[in-house]
């Protein structure tokens with residue numbers, strides 16, 4: 308066995324749940340040898356329809372020059388806002404990215420979330436958009452892995468992408484939603500698409516569509532546009548495999564324009580988007596199974612019986628094998644950990660292994676699949692992919708210590724750790740609570756041992772200050788969710804599961820998100836600490852929380868009963884509230900904070916003023932909230 312493979316040798320993976328081998332007609336793929344460096348992303352040359360100037364430093368990279376294809380008009384949006392001068396068509400100033408975001412935002416339809424979409428002919432329309440941008444004939448070349456489900460789609464897609472890239476293939480990954488920047492949705496070979504490439508493909512598609520739209524074929528709504536843009540990018544970038552996450556549902560989802568993927572997967576199913584998909588888990592499963600296609604093997608994870616039945620029914624109608632992928636056995640990781648944290652990721656990783664195995668078999672690369680011989684375990688590409696996969700805002704831990712990497716003694720200026728997870732359904736709230744309980748336990752263990760784990764960078768820093776090991780920890784919840792969600796379904800599982808693991812919140816802060824779903828922001832857009840006029844939703848959340856805490860009569864971190872609402876909470880006495888967030892003055896175990904920047908500032912001040920505390924903040928309830936916190940922490 309080669310040395311590198313020996314180093315990764317693992318005990319057996321179950322001879323992996325692969326269906327009978329169904330060859331994919333006409334499909335074989337070339338790939339880089341496993342040990343060679345990833346294929347560099349090919350850059351456009353000056354003879355291509357466009358070129359870019361590489362200027363000094365990252366900031367100047369935004370000053371991109373494009374030679375737009377001569378048959379194209381200049382983007383109307385850019386002309387109208389003065390970003391691009393009509394007399395100098397080759398120059399797109401840096402703010403053109405903001406112009407692209409404004410153009411994208413204009414595609415967000417006025418339809419309220421929750422109203423049934425107009426489904427008739429939707430996929431036909433999308434097919435027409437693909438024709439207009441010139442990629443409809445190339446779709447079959449993309450060798451797609453198509454993944455739907457209620458929870459774990461993005462994670463499973465991310466594992467698949469990382470595995471196949473580590474096996475030597477050039478990958479394209481399309482996921483949703485994004486946290487900070489729309490480009491996160493389009494990864495090429497593991498990296499978010501660059502701004503220059505994004506702008507090129509964006510305006511190319513935009514102009515072609517604008518030139519062709521009429522009453523019968525209007526501009527597509529946002530997600531449809533992003534879907535056709537993804538196909539444009541992946542076809543143009545000549546990826547070997549495109550991993551496509553379903554947006555919502557399955558049968559009527561924009562991504563279901565894919566006629567013949569190589570393999571399909573359905574992740575954990577649960578009750579979400581019932582207003583569109585149906586009231587029962589069976590109906591939801593049927594809608595999701597709408598991505599199954601004739602001659603294409605399908606895989607899924609452990610499901611409730613009713614959901615499993617609906618998936619099986621659809622599979623048998625199409626006469627395709629539906630294979631059950633069991634959660635990954637951690638022992639097959641040979642001591643490595645999954646790149647995405649939380650026990651639930653074992654479910655997603657097990658599905659990803661099955662999907663990649665099937666993809667490799669069907670595209671003529673069976674030699675790269677896990678060996679049936681249990682002694683040989685997972686191949687090195689699988690192990691590398693599973694252990695290096697990354698996806699922000701899902702069970703992500705960030706230490707708020709900008710100088711951490713300079714190894715400044717820990718604890719001197721406050722100790723604040725953010726645990727971020729975009730859970731927003733009851734099921735995901737449960738897995739989030741389990742992950743948080745175990746993560747804070749782990750962190751506490753490191754502290755007790757005199758070590759602090761820099762979780763974001765997976766390295767250890769020795770703590771030379773023995774007083775550190777005596778630090779007490781406080782857990783704070785920073786929460787928001789969309790108004791269509793029911794906090795009575797989201798907050799109880801969080802509180803119950805944490806409490807059953809001995810984890811109690813000292814305080815809960817309810818705060819409005821800053822990003823809004825009717826606007827697409829760039830990652831660098833200014834985060835304004837605007838105070839929304841109406842905080843009534845946050846007050847509703849607070850009331851739900853307070854009632855829950857009172858009913859449960861929970862104990863706090865010190866083992867003493869939490870003070871009832873309105874009374875002084877001993878954990879928060881002596882803090883310099885007045886200089887920061889007046890609304891926190893009441894010192895109750897919960898508060899509505901009028902803006903997110905204020906909440907972060909208050910947390911930082913509190914940590915600084917209480918150096919003997921470890922402050923562990925769980926941010927959850929909304930991916931918007933998580934994205935906004937990431938933006939603020941990055942600054």
Ligand SMILES: Nc1ncnc2c1ncn2[C@@H]1O[C@H](COP(=O)(O)OP(=O)(O)OP(=O)(O)O)[C@@H](O)[C@H]1O
Pocket residue numbers: 456457458459460461462463483484574575651652654655700701702728729730731734735736738739930
């Ligand atoms: N297998 C799973 N079972 C239950 N919850 C999960 C599972 N995987 C992930 N989650 C939860 O769902 C959240 C989102 O994970 P992920 O992005 O992988 O799912 P998604 O299906 O793409 O979600 P979305 O509906 O937001 O697109 C995670 O932060 C976690 O809380």
Ligand SMILES: [Mg+2]
Pocket residue numbers: 457579
């Ligand atoms: Mg969803």
Ligand SMILES: [Mg+2]
Pocket residue numbers: 460461482483484552
């Ligand atoms: Mg997703």
